[in-house]
Amino acid sequence: MFLRILRPLVLAAVFASPAAAGEVTSFDLDNGLQVVVIEDHRAPVVVQMVWYRAGAADEKPGVSGVAHFLEHLMFKGTDTVPSGEFSKIVAANGGSDNAFTSWDFTAYFQRIASDRLELVMKMEADRMRHLKLSEDDWQTEREVVIEERNQRTDSDPGAIFGEQKQAAQYLNHPYGTPIIGWRQEMEKLTRQDALDWYKTYYAPNDAVLIVAGDVTPDEVKALAEKYYGPLAPTPGIGPRARPQEPVQRAERRLSYRDPRVAQPYLSRSYLAPERDPGDQKTAAALTILAAALGGSPQTSILAKRLQFDSKIALYTAADYDGLSYDDTTFSLVVVPAPGVGMAEAEKAMDGVLDDVAKNGIDAEQFARIKTQIRADNIYAEDSVMGLAKRYGEALTTGLTIKDVQDWPAVLDAVTVDEVRQAARDVLDKRHAVTGWMMPESAGDDTTELMQ
Amino acid sequence: MIRALITVAVVLMTALPALAAVKIQEITSPGGIRAWLVEEHSLPFTALELRFEGGASLDAPGKRGATTLMTSTLEEGAGDLDSQGFAAAREALAADISFDVGDDAVSVSAQMLTENRDQVVALLKSALTEPRFDQDAIDRVRAQIDSLIRQDETDPGRISSRTLDRLAFGDHPYGTVRNGTLDSLAALTRDDLIAAKDAVLARDRVSVAAVGDITPEALGKLIDEVLGPLPAKGAPMPPHVTPDLTGGVTVVDFDSPQSVVNFGQPGITRDDPDFFAAYVLNHIIGGQGFSARLMDEVREKRGLTYGIGTFLMPLNLAETWQGTFSSANEKVAEAIGVVQDVWADVAANGVTEAELDAAKTYLTGSFPLRFDGNDRIAGILVGMMAEGLPASYVNDRNGYIEAVTLDDVKRVAQRLMTPGGLRFVVVGKPVGLQTTN
Numbered sequence: 001m002f003l004r005i006l007r008p009l010v011l012a013a014v015f016a017s018p019a020a021a022g023e024v025t026s027f028d029l030d031n032g033l034q035v036v037v038i039e040d041h042r043a044p045v046v047v048q049m050v051w052y053r054a055g056a057a058d059e060k061p062g063v064s065g066v067a068h069f070l071e072h073l074m075f076k077g078t079d080t081v082p083s084g085e086f087s088k089i090v091a092a093n094g095g096s097d098n099a100f101t102s103w104d105f106t107a108y109f110q111r112i113a114s115d116r117l118e119l120v121m122k123m124e125a126d127r128m129r130h131l132k133l134s135e136d137d138w139q140t141e142r143e144v145v146i147e148e149r150n151q152r153t154d155s156d157p158g159a160i161f162g163e164q165k166q167a168a169q170y171l172n173h174p175y176g177t178p179i180i181g182w183r184q185e186m187e188k189l190t191r192q193d194a195l196d197w198y199k200t201y202y203a204p205n206d207a208v209l210i211v212a213g214d215v216t217p218d219e220v221k222a223l224a225e226k227y228y229g230p231l232a233p234t235p236g237i238g239p240r241a242r243p244q245e246p247v248q249r250a251e252r253r254l255s256y257r258d259p260r261v262a263q264p265y266l267s268r269s270y271l272a273p274e275r276d277p278g279d280q281k282t283a284a285a286l287t288i289l290a291a292a293l294g295g296s297p298q299t300s301i302l303a304k305r306l307q308f309d310s311k312i313a314l315y316t317a318a319d320y321d322g323l324s325y326d327d328t329t330f331s332l333v334v335v336p337a338p339g340v341g342m343a344e345a346e347k348a349m350d351g352v353l354d355d356v357a358k359n360g361i362d363a364e365q366f367a368r369i370k371t372q373i374r375a376d377n378i379y380a381e382d383s384v385m386g387l388a389k390r391y392g393e394a395l396t397t398g399l400t401i402k403d404v405q406d407w408p409a410v411l412d413a414v415t416v417d418e419v420r421q422a423a424r425d426v427l428d429k430r431h432a433v434t435g436w437m438m439p440e441s442a443g444d445d446t447t448e449l450m451q
Numbered sequence: 452m453i454r455a456l457i458t459v460a461v462v463l464m465t466a467l468p469a470l471a472a473v474k475i476q477e478i479t480s481p482g483g484i485r486a487w488l489v490e491e492h493s494l495p496f497t498a499l500e501l502r503f504e505g506g507a508s509l510d511a512p513g514k515r516g517a518t519t520l521m522t523s524t525l526e527e528g529a530g531d532l533d534s535q536g537f538a539a540a541r542e543a544l545a546a547d548i549s550f551d552v553g554d555d556a557v558s559v560s561a562q563m564l565t566e567n568r569d570q571v572v573a574l575l576k577s578a579l580t581e582p583r584f585d586q587d588a589i590d591r592v593r594a595q596i597d598s599l600i601r602q603d604e605t606d607p608g609r610i611s612s613r614t615l616d617r618l619a620f621g622d623h624p625y626g627t628v629r630n631g632t633l634d635s636l637a638a639l640t641r642d643d644l645i646a647a648k649d650a651v652l653a654r655d656r657v658s659v660a661a662v663g664d665i666t667p668e669a670l671g672k673l674i675d676e677v678l679g680p681l682p683a684k685g686a687p688m689p690p691h692v693t694p695d696l697t698g699g700v701t702v703v704d705f706d707s708p709q710s711v712v713n714f715g716q717p718g719i720t721r722d723d724p725d726f727f728a729a730y731v732l733n734h735i736i737g738g739q740g741f742s743a744r745l746m747d748e749v750r751e752k753r754g755l756t757y758g759i760g761t762f763l764m765p766l767n768l769a770e771t772w773q774g775t776f777s778s779a780n781e782k783v784a785e786a787i788g789v790v791q792d793v794w795a796d797v798a799a800n801g802v803t804e805a806e807l808d809a810a811k812t813y814l815t816g817s818f819p820l821r822f823d824g825n826d827r828i829a830g831i832l833v834g835m836m837a838e839g840l841p842a843s844y845v846n847d848r849n850g851y852i853e854a855v856t857l858d859d860v861k862r863v864a865q866r867l868m869t870p871g872g873l874r875f876v877v878v879g880k881p882v883g884l885q886t887t888n
Contacts, residue, residue, distance in 0.1 A: 043819055066704045087741040092809045094816010111820050143754025150709040151757050261603040298538030314595050369540040375545030381494050382824040
């Protein structure tokens with residue numbers, strides 16, 4: 001219920017991490033390709049994923065959307081696979097394939113019977129360095145991504161609001177630019193823009209290959225060396241250095257009105273530290289803080305106080321995603337009950353946040369969250385695709401395999417005091433970005449916003 | 452080069468072991484309730500699926516929304532536990548228990564750790580057999596559904612699918628929204644919820660599947676524990692209905708840069724001898740992936756949409772064949788023309804041998820990939836059981852696909868598809884399109 005309101009901007013954050021059962025092996029090829037193998041022999045199925053350490057936040061100014069545009073164009077042809085045939089070949093072998101782009105990474109995957117692994121490894125390696133783009137291909141595809149923007153963003157007031165709010169959150173860092181791109185820049189993207197991007201970043205030394213499922217590390221190693229091994233690296237790809245956020249000195253507020261909005265809501269976010277290699281403690285405390293504030297529709301702090309006790313809200317949520325290369329956000333959503341103004345709802349939310357920063361969270365609730373985190377490790381073992389995604393996302397946002405494997409223990413070691421300290425450090429109103437999303441017909445709230 | 456790869460693949464395909472890992476046991480509990488079980492002891496948890504036929508279509512006259520409100524309030528307190536107490540108990544056991552409602556069924560999905568399974572079962576039993584339906588919980592959930600109804604009223608995708616449903620089914624439950632209207636929802640009482648629960652949560656209509664770390668004996672005991680106290684018989688099913696869809700366009704004015712389109716026509720029943728031919732035909736025209744005709748013509752060749760797909764909907768009480776896409780207001784008329792051309796072409800000429808072969812290899816090859824986790828497998832099994840399919844269907848299904856011939860596809864295309872036979876609902880500011888009769 002109500003999940004349509006809170007849209008995760010990238011893949012959802014998850015608590016769990018693989019335990020010992022799913023055997024994980026890793027090695028590097030001489031050309032710099034990092035390879036991770038996750039074994040699960042329950043079914044004769046395999047997932048191949050190639051993750052590039054390049055996403056929308058690595059684009060140069062003026063060509064926003066090029067990372068995602070290229071992701072679409074990667075399904076065109078090479079010398080050995082004719083244009084448009086890649087997915088058809090995967091499908092004709094009973095597999096499915098797709099790709100996704102975020103600020104920090106671009107990833108491609110196929111799920112297929114494990115005896116077809118060689119076929120998809122051959123094709124994925126081929127398009128890492130040998131993409132061919134015809135005039136027809138790139139122009140039609142530019143129309144497609146503009147239609148995608150129409151569908152995902154411009155037809156959806158919640159998405160427009162989210163895009164504006166993200167832009168307000170990041171003054172200087174490219175996380176403020178939408179992954180799909182600003183429309184006027186998308187309309188001007190060229191074949192050359194796409195190829196420049198491709199030639200720089202689509203290289204073995206900028207990629208992570210993950211093979212998960214009914215396969216052994218030896219099989220993967222032999223195939224990886226055969227198909228990915230001969231690919232040339234791009235010289236000079238260094239660590240990513242993007243413009244960072246300045247210290248926020250003024251609270252930021254925005255409001256968006258749209259006749260298509262039937263249910264107003266407010267959204268609050270704060271810049272927050274992400275999971276860093278060897279240093280995930282603060283991120284772990286923030287993960288538990290988000291669960292405590294908004295993880296349960298009945299027992300989380302915001303639900304209890306705003307939905308059950310004061311009945312000010314219809315719905316509340318908290319979100320924190322620590323998998324991010326640069327500073328991430330901690331965010332909250334409150335949907336006011338009928339007759340409750342936005343200012344009143346915001347004040348009530350601030351009351352709860354102040355209380356949590358001052359007094360911390362309840363010990364019993366804390367214990368339940370810890371229990372759930374431990375259980376989620378077991379449930380997560382059931383999805384090999386989920387495990388593969390977790391490693392891919394971590395390894396392209398600056399973390400190591402050890403960080404992924406340490407994460408459950410880091411979460412488990414978090415204390416109540418550390419959660420309270422994290423709340424004090426991050427939930428500082430002076431550093432807040434607050435957005436109100438409202439229908440066109442203005443109520444008293446217009447004046448409230450101007451106060 | 453490519454051709455060689457595909458040929459090799461086809462040969463390999465026939466050698467694939469058919470779902471070696473999924474061994475379905477058909478069991479009957481001591482109390483006489485049937486269930487399907489796949490034992491999988493490598494992870495210490497069990498996924499359980501219960502499916503009660505009838506769903507929101509069992510709403511009593513004037514009580515639209517009752518089944519939805521009832522289902523959404525099941526987790527809001529039971530027995531000695533109020534809403535927060537129930538949630539805290541479930542969270543302390545690290546169990547997932549969720550309730551969902553559709554036009555055809557109420558579904559219960561649970562994941563429980565082996566170490567505390569008995570306690571989770573007790574909670575689940577309590578929710579299904581002694582829900583409290585406290586007035587404050589009803590009102591809180593009602594306010595959330597009220598907000599969802601209002602949100603749907605300004606959501607072009609919802610407006611589009613709802614309009615097509617209304618055209619097809621009128622006053623039949625399939626023709627209206629299962630959340631109810633603002634008025635019908637507001638009028639629902641606690642007694643209405645109790646009546647709605649007794650109508651649908653009954654033993655005569657339940658399908659049960661479990662996958663995970665549980666033995667047949669333990670599952671039999673669990674089922675009797677949870678379902679034993681439910682009424683033996685629920686409400687009768689509403690009548691079967693034929694969708695009233697004629698070819699043409701219905702425009703709903705909505706201020707947005709893009710038009711959302713839902714289109715449809717009458718479909719085919721699940722037990723029709725030509726169902727698999729129609730299933731393959733649908734895959735070729737508008738199935739998943741980039742290889743379908745419509746995706747190729749509307750997106751790949753012309754860039755008129757981000758995505759287009761079609762699907763057969765053999766529901767319990769009616770059958771339709773539907774599709775959906777979005778397109779810029781200036782382009783949507785052209786896109787609809789392309790869809791109509793494809794429809795007319797396939798109706799007249801059928802499909803090619805190459806399309807049929809590619810569809811078969813995809814459909815047979817992708818089927819085993821669905822069985823990739825306890826909860827996914829339990830979900831598939833409970834759906835099969837509800838449709839009255841035998842457990843052996845898991846192994847026989849690919850044979851039915853393989854048996855479809857080019858003539859079968861041509862016959863079913865001629866039978867089902869007529870040029871101009873699709874009804875298109877267009878929500879937006881489409882250029883050059885008007886409502887037709």
